[in-house]
Amino acid sequence: MSPIIEVLKETLKRAIGKRDYKTIEKIIIKTHKGDIAEVFKYLKKEERKILMLTLIKSNIQKAANVFQDLEEDIKSELLRNLSSKDLTNLLNNLPVNEIVKIIDHIPDDVRDIILKNLEKEKIEELEELEQLLTTNEDNIASIIREDYLSINENITVQEALEIVKNTDKEIEILYIYVVDDKNRLIGVVSLKELIASPGNILVKDTMTRELITVSINATKEEAIDIFKRYDLYILPVINDEEELVGVIYIEDIIDVISEKTTEDFFKMAGAKEEELFYQDKTFKIAKLRMPWLLTATFGEFITAIIISFFSFTIEQFLPIIFFLPMVAALSGNISSQAAIITARGLKEGRLSE
Incomplete structure (x- = not known):
């Protein structure tokens, strides 16, 4: 954490703790949106809510700009905890492409909240954009901006x-x-x-x-x-x-690029990006990971059965057993390396599909 962010964090935490909204507003006015978004990462859940509410009430456009710079799990947390009125004000000041990005990366229950609180014009724009994205999920429509001259x-x-x-x-x-x-x-x-x-x-x-x-x-x-x-x-x-x-x-x-990289890492780990929105819900995370873990367990079970067929042979060459974990680990590492290099080569065009 940089010294500037450290000072900003401590100042905001003190003001939020005292519910000194005037001081919070003064800090918000003078501080760049990127720095405010960075501070959100170091605040507690309730502190983040108070800071965002103060932003919405004092400068709704800056609140929208800060929200766009927040990490996905913090966005989801705020969307769950804001009132319908505050949520409406915030969402209706976000560009449609940002709303699409939010919808693409959040659980269904949060998505329902968003759609209920959008203005009619925003919903119409969103439907047009989603229609374009339905044709091709990787379409650039979700990242197009209208802030140009x-x-x-x-x-x-x-x-x-x-x-x-x-x-x-x-x-x-x-x-x-x-x-x-x-x-x-x-x-x-x-x-x-x-x-x-x-x-x-x-x-x-x-x-x-x-x-x-x-x-x-x-x-x-x-x-x-x-x-x-x-x-x-x-x-x-x-x-x-x-x-x-x-x-x-x-x-x-x-x-x-960052999203695609994150998505690739999650896929390689057999996990889902949705886990970011359930960091405090162990059973929910376990449920998301279970399909991959069960698949891996089933694969290991098949391997164990195959090895059991050769138990008599293994008994005659007992020292071989000591090398089984090493061979299993090496095969896993080699396959991971090959998968990463191949995926990266395809992504950069060095390998043809």
């Missing part, structure tokens, strides 16, 4: 800069996308280029027409490959009509 090609640079000035401060503007009258993506201009250009020329005369895009029908793997190949920070998403529908940020791609 697009402008028409026929306005002047001066008019474009006025639009930039009036844009929501939450939107990070490094690149501005240029569209035609039919909202088709035709170019891009950086904020630096826009500022350096004469104010009376048209945006289309200063924009770059060569840009990298990805189709809304693409998979997350394809998006990851594009980010790697072109070393991108942000990637515009277009539909079949070449209309701009959103963007994907590098941080979302990093999250996808």
Whole structure:
């Protein structure tokens, strides 16, 4: 834990313990969302609830931003413990793609709570997104963001800069996308280029027409490959009509890679990611692990039966018994190594399927 997070944690714990909400609000206003999200990991269950409630009541948008940065088990815990009213306020300030990510990684009971508390418009957007994801579960739709800036090609640079000035401060503007009258993506201009250009020329005369895009029908793997190949920070998403529908940020791609890695580790261990939401429920975790453990036990039982058929032979070569555990352990290690190398090779394209 860094010294800054340590100080922030202790300060918040004292304020929360005293129920000093004014101090908590002051700290929230001055502190970056990423640091607040980091502190959540070191707070107790009740302390996390109080901090999130204070966030929701004092700055709902910041609460939503902090929530997106939290670890999945903490998200699930908060979703279970917030009231319907607070849950409604929080969820309705989250982007639809974040709600989809939450729904994809939480138990059914928490999912039901979410769907009951969404606004009608959010539910409609969610249904459209889920319909797209039903066609392909690995579709990029769940990581597309709408916090970008697009402008028409026929306005002047001066008019474009006025639009930039009036844009929501939450939107990070490094690149501005240029569209035609039919909202088709035709170019891009950086904020630096826009500022350096004469104010009376048209945006289309200063924009770059060569840009990298990805189709809304693409998979997350394809998006990851594009980010790697072109070393991108942000990637515009277009539909079949070449209309701009959103963007994907590098941080979302990093999250996808992390999720896939975590998923692979769980599969290799014969466990389920759902365990993260039941850390304090031993029997629930045991139930989730039981299928894999029973399968392994059955396999070992078959091995024992096969060995028993050769008991007479083994009796004649008694020293062999001492090597059985070593052979069993080595075979397990070799198979694990082979599985990891093969899976990684397929993932990186070094091996063909």
